[in-house]
Amino acid sequence: MKGTRKRFDVWTNISFLIFAFYILFLALPLFTMLFKSFYNGTTGDFSLAYFVKFFSKPYYTNALFNSIKVTVCVTALAAIIATPLAYIMATVKIKGNSTIRILILLSSMSAPFIGAYSWILLLGRSGVITKFVSNTFGITMPDIYGFTGILVVLTLQMVPLIFMYVSGALKNVDQSLMEAAESMGYSGFSKMRKVLLPLITPTLLAGGLLVFMRALADFGTPMLIGEGFKTVPVLIFNEFISEVGGDDGFAAAISVIVVLFATAIFLLQKFVANRKAFTMSALHPIEAKKKKGIGNIAAHAVIYLYTLIALLPQLYVIYTSFLKSNGRIFVDGFSLQSYRDAFNNIGGVITNTFFLAIVSLVVIILLAILIAYVTVRRKNALTNTLDIFTMFPYIVPGSILGIALLITFNNKPLAISGTALIMIISFVIRRLPYTIRSSAAILHQINDGIEEAAISLGASQMKTFFKITLPMMLAGVVSGAILSWITIITELSTSIILYTGKTKTVTVAIYTEVIRGNYGVAAALSTILTVITVVSLLVFLRLSGQKEVSL
């Protein structure tokens, strides 16, 4: 008995502290938001007025409908594109295979709105491709704005996520399963439909959920390319930010509706996924084989073409960053003027970004290790609740969390709005899950006996943790931390709500420059961000000795 009691001391205290952190910075803000949505801003009475307003005006309900339409279409399309890509990569030896994987991953690592604005530069009303086509062929290209544009941009952004999930699952499919299917007379398409697809269904469901939540929450893309096509995040943002006619309470009410909807989808997915769940591990994984002839060419063509399209927006942004610009328009010739402007006017954002991101990352690593440990190794009611808390950022869109934090911490006693602290807190809460997930995953693989061995040899709880458990966890922690890091530096939807002049990040600066039409400066900053991302990724791959990042 005593053995177990003593264990409780240290780890229970840690659990309580982390629990308090989540109560204060996640539960309280969400609760405040819920509270606001039900209270009339002027009279202070309980009222359903905001909800009635939302559901009685087509202007609002249309936005909800638009959001659902975009989200469902993006999720489906991303799965439809990503699955064959992953299958080809798993079965056919593609030249430059690991580079391609990294490039595909990279294409998902910029903020989605950068893709949106680049596509506008390419395919917009005065985009280069649009102009080129109309000048040479006299054809007017279909409109990129609105639903189509959002669909294109978000799908390209999300395909890599599902691609990585499915690639991971395919690694666990044993070659002999495929051979067994063939021996029973299934081949080609029927083999895939009857055997492979069911095997990767749990993975598709998991990846699909992630994409669904991201597409639902994305705010930058519809803002830039949506034009008349309004989605809910845009609506919330406008309601909250606009100085005239905006209403915090109404923004809160819409947020509540979105969170409820997202929660419902989340639970539905869990319900379906639980019934389909099974574990796989392959003794002889499927091997990529060298193909011959037309099949080989087709496979290469598909992979290369996709990679090119996915990278095109980022490449074009990099290209434009070196163009000479006159005021807001690009002119002939190259120059570094955009970079000079970027550094002169808003160089501070780079130091801001590094400061905020590094502090957040340190906190994330620390919390993730502790949370992973208590939720995996010290299961009890408290840590189970903690586990659920850590999942909330999947469900609560960034802009909504931003609003919730802002309305909660605007006043005393905890008036931290406008400080770096609130930015850091939002980054930590939103980007913790990546590191928790990878840390917990590796902890599951570490045999309990190892810790008991250390204890039986006379090591204390803490010594066992620091000398044995932590060193063994480290690889997993780092692989999640790289994702946390990259998603922090490209974060927009929360920072756009929480930032002030002193805490403006690179991503926010890019966004505001794009809105102002300073495409040159925006391009220069985007390029800098891309370089930071690429370097981080390469350093990680180099240090970890891994060939890819697992989501």
Added chain:
Amino acid sequence: MSVTITIKDLVKKYGDTTVIPELSLEIKKGEFFTLLGPSGCGKTTLLRMIAGFNSIEGGTINFNERVINQVEPGKRNIGMVFQSYAIFPHLTVKGNIAFGLENRKLSKAEISSKVDEILKVVQIEQYKDRMPKNLSGGQQQRVALARAIVIRPDVLLMDEPLSNLDAKLRVDMRNAIKDIQREVGITTVYVTHDQEEAMAVSDRIAVMKSGIIQHLGTPQEIYQRPANVFVATFIGRTNIIEGSLTRQASSYSLHFGSSYSEEISNIQLPVSNKQAELNVKISVRPEEFIITEDQTGMKATIVHSVFLGQNTHYFVDLESGQRVEITQESKTAQILEPGQIIYLKVKTDKINVYDATGELNYTRGDQL
């Protein structure tokens, strides 16, 4: 310094299910003691209670005079060898072995010499600076053992340490473990479900079922005079034949069906039992059958045979229809053919006679 482990009325519960009801046991100083039983009988549970990793719901465990129920695992001075080895993968062989010493306030030089000494004992000196992933299963096992004994524990606990090794290595390692244990003389509690392994290494064995000790004794006692039918069938191979027992003037008659009886003297019925005839279960091991030359004894028909070199196993059907296994030393003559009729007697000094429930052994051991 090794200790005597005294376990008294020990109870283990997981929620409402009692896994070990009131178990008592004394493990002697320096003894190699084995907990043997089928999977799920509570061996690991009991071992981990001794180690301190499982809570105790009742009773006491003593190391010598000291009750250790409330003592932290790390303070019990135990060495533990895990089924999975639990080698620290990020430490070298030396780092693994030194880990426990580093918690014991020894100088660097002392640690180093102790590590070297133990590496010699387990014969892996040459791998001192290797990382565990570069070691074979047997070598990892030796590291695990060295790490557990280098701290000079009062008690060495091992939970199925050989189950991850292949058959040949298993035999080599169990001999190595036995030798090392004898050399260092630590009280050892060893858990296994493999009866052959248990017989090979143990000074004494406790055969367990459902958290209850069925038989506690030396390997020889357990094999030759199993306390009940469960132990008889779990240890080695045996045939259980239904029969009856009648009283004679100074001995007993044991009846195998109607056709074959033997006089048997080493029977001791409970004093309270006054019945003239009792139904019994008779345990006859394959090697305790004799094929008679003169057609006396039980009639049996050969079903098939397995030639295993030194011995030949026959599966035969008795007149009752029961199939039994018998072993004979292989002779140069022809192996008996299927369908052939033979006659069987039993070695009355070796067989065991149980009451009808199979719980009580009527046979006395003193005539062996």
